[in-house]
Amino acid sequence: MAMPSVPTARAEPDPARPLGHARIVLEGIAQPLADGRFALIRAHMPAAYLGPSGWQVGETVLTALALDTAPGASVLIVGPAVCRHLEPGPLTLRLPSLGLDLPLFWPASIAVFDEGEARIGFGQSVAARKPVRPAEASSPPSLPQPEIEQRPVGGAQRLPLILAGVALTALGLAAAGWWLLRETPFLASPPSALPPPVAAPIWPDGTDGLTVAEVVAQAPDARGVLAVGLRRQAAGRHDDALVLFEVAAEASIAEAHTALARLYDPLGFIPGRPFRSPDVRQAAKHYREAERLGDAQAAARRAALRAFLEQEAAAGSGTARDALQEFWP
Numbered sequence: 001m002a003m004p005s006v007p008t009a010r011a012e013p014d015p016a017r018p019l020g021h022a023r024i025v026l027e028g029i030a031q032p033l034a035d036g037r038f039a040l041i042r043a044h045m046p047a048a049y050l051g052p053s054g055w056q057v058g059e060t061v062l063t064a065l066a067l068d069t070a071p072g073a074s075v076l077i078v079g080p081a082v083c084r085h086l087e088p089g090p091l092t093l094r095l096p097s098l099g100l101d102l103p104l105f106w107p108a109s110i111a112v113f114d115e116g117e118a119r120i121g122f123g124q125s126v127a128a129r130k131p132v133r134p135a136e137a138s139s140p141p142s143l144p145q146p147e148i149e150q151r152p153v154g155g156a157q158r159l160p161l162i163l164a165g166v167a168l169t170a171l172g173l174a175a176a177g178w179w180l181l182r183e184t185p186f187l188a189s190p191p192s193a194l195p196p197p198v199a200a201p202i203w204p205d206g207t208d209g210l211t212v213a214e215v216v217a218q219a220p221d222a223r224g225v226l227a228v229g230l231r232r233q234a235a236g237r238h239d240d241a242l243v244l245f246e247v248a249a250e251a252s253i254a255e256a257h258t259a260l261a262r263l264y265d266p267l268g269f270i271p272g273r274p275f276r277s278p279d280v281r282q283a284a285k286h287y288r289e290a291e292r293l294g295d296a297q298a299a300a301r302r303a304a305l306r307a308f309l310e311q312e313a314a315a316g317s318g319t320a321r322d323a324l325q326e327f328w329p
Contacts, residue, residue, distance in 0.1 A: 020080035033074035035097035036064035046212040222251035238274040254293030261286035284327035
């Protein structure tokens, strides 16, 4: 009597579609798969579930681009929107319609490419690249960095005089107030024009040991979530920072959209923090939203990205051309 086969899953490049697509081949399933829903999970990570915008804390379900069949197997077709977020390594494939969780190893042979060309870096294809002489070489435009306020050296020497002036002014105001209250009793309880300012909570201190979910649950507001994200980014905890930026961005925090855009921006991109390749569409989308919500830094960075994309489009990049048409119509 033949033993029933054990369901298995493997991922491989899709030779029938443009580079950046992949096939997830399911073997050992009794009948062809009719439901394209699936989930990808990476164990022991704060952001364990792959969502439409990348790895996130909450569980989510994705849908395959198409379903296919192979001899004795069903096939899920996934595109660059999924592949761009995946690093080589072990994952869990969840099939809700079958109630299955299958181990899946994502191979290094599945890469994200642009317009069907293997690219060394954004805008540099393996073939038909124009040689650049040293005199013509140029680096990507530098982006403005936050400035640190410089205080005048002589400020400490003027401090006693300033304090003395403040004290005399305070005494004069107190005397004038006493005189007015003595002469006009109805002013004893003057109306307040504005409520006193409320100091923002110092939230990042003491949060380093919290999980991402605990940060989101305990944060006083969305800006607190952003502050923890920036702190973790500075500490090299880039996956945590990505999730916290996304949470703050969903709450319409402009600076969170800028922080997300910088993760995807090819200008200054660093692989592994947390992505292995830039994504100009995501960068353009978040810069546009950050500028709309009022972040003063977003406009300059968005303009620099636009100039870069215009150069790439002039060199023949279809991705750059499409991004310009979509985000700078």
